Amino acid sequence: MTTAMRPEWRSGWRGWRRGRPFAAGLLLGLGGLELICVSWVGLGFLRFTGTAGAASWGLGALFVVAGVTTWRNPALRYFSGVLAAVLSLVSLVAANLGGLLLGFLLTAVGSALALAWVPQQAPSTREEEA
Amino acid sequence: MIVGLIVIDDDVPMRTYGGRTSRRRFALALTPLLVGASVLLAGSAAGAVSVAFAGEVPVTVHAARISGSGVSASPAASGRGGLLPALATRVEQATVEDACVTSTARLPVVGAVTAVVRIERASATGLTVEAGKATAGSVKLSGAEFSTPRMSLDRPTGLFTVGARKVSGRDVVTQPHAFTAGTITSRGVAVEMRRGEGGCGPGTTR
Numbered sequence: 001m002t003t004a005m006r007p008e009w010r011s012g013w014r015g016w017r018r019g020r021p022f023a024a025g026l027l028l029g030l031g032g033l034e035l036i037c038v039s040w041v042g043l044g045f046l047r048f049t050g051t052a053g054a055a056s057w058g059l060g061a062l063f064v065v066a067g068v069t070t071w072r073n074p075a076l077r078y079f080s081g082v083l084a085a086v087l088s089l090v091s092l093v094a095a096n097l098g099g100l101l102l103g104f105l106l107t108a109v110g111s112a113l114a115l116a117w118v119p120q121q122a123p124s125t126r127e128e129e130a
Numbered sequence: 131m132i133v134g135l136i137v138i139d140d141d142v143p144m145r146t147y148g149g150r151t152s153r154r155r156f157a158l159a160l161t162p163l164l165v166g167a168s169v170l171l172a173g174s175a176a177g178a179v180s181v182a183f184a185g186e187v188p189v190t191v192h193a194a195r196i197s198g199s200g201v202s203a204s205p206a207a208s209g210r211g212g213l214l215p216a217l218a219t220r221v222e223q224a225t226v227e228d229a230c231v232t233s234t235a236r237l238p239v240v241g242a243v244t245a246v247v248r249i250e251r252a253s254a255t256g257l258t259v260e261a262g263k264a265t266a267g268s269v270k271l272s273g274a275e276f277s278t279p280r281m282s283l284d285r286p287t288g289l290f291t292v293g294a295r296k297v298s299g300r301d302v303v304t305q306p307h308a309f310t311a312g313t314i315t316s317r318g319v320a321v322e323m324r325r326g327e328g329g330c331g332p333g334t335t336r
Contacts, residue, residue, distance in 0.1 A: 018148040116156035
């Protein structure tokens with residue numbers, strides 16, 4: 001049974017992945033977590049957080065939200081993409097040089113991928129509608 | 131809202147409304163971002179843009195000259211779980227000149243790699259440094275104070291605090307565990323990566 005389930009599960013996963021800007025959401029989420037991690041590792045104590053620590057948490061959370069939005073609702077990819085693009089530039093100044101540049105690169109590429117994603121109409125749509 | 135991007139039929143295993151990434155759009159979206167980032171980085175290197183930092187970096191800092199105002203220092207514990215004893219120093223306004231920051235990372239295949247950052251001049255506001263070790267060639271304090279909270283004459287109740295209105299020092303070497311700064315503005319930054327260990331002693335700073 002498991003061998004019969006596996007291809008189905010795999011094709012379902014592939015379909016889910018292809019039906020949305022998957023790489024964009026993944027990179028945005030990873031970039032957001034990276035921003036948080038860079039700040040988290042160095043915190044030691046919360047009282048030493050400072051503005052950059054707070055900005056890392058805030059921006060990181062927003063990137064994760066933008067990534068999840070592109071996955072859950074690809075129609076909002078322009079909104080989340082533009083938001084993430086602007087925030088990635090803000091993170092350069094406000095959050096440890098954009099998570100030591102790695103977080104910036106991840107979120108910049110992720111936002112560009114979200115903006116560049118074009119949905120394709122399935123050829124069967126008309127048949128089903130008819 | 132798009133719901134049901136995947137259509138499953140009984141006879142056909144899967145039919146998806148796929149998507150593709152337009153390379154032209156990707157380039158159009160990424161180019162202004164990278165241009166903006168270059169401008170921001172160039173601006174911060176030139177001192178026009180302040181960059182906020184908070185974090186823990188295993189580095190050694192050599193500075194030919196430092197000066198600060200509104201300094202207070204007290205013993206603390208640094209690291210997760212308070213494992214490392216450290217001196218937590220709070221400086222309202224700090225300026226460092228001819229500094230050299232080295233950090234050595236031991237990578238599995240490559241071996242030791244040392245990053246050397248030379249900074250001509252950097253100033254920071256709201257700087258908090260937790261350092262385990264600091265040495266200085268000479269230190270000048272003005273308006274210094276030392277206080278120990280006490281309940282009675284012979285029993286101190288808390289940790290001591292050393293403070294000063296103005297501090298200046300020469301040939302300072304410190305190994306901060308963690309630091310936080312409101313803003314850091316630097317001028318004349320040069321980054322160099324080297325194979326092997328080592329770094330810059332006080333004599334090699336410009």
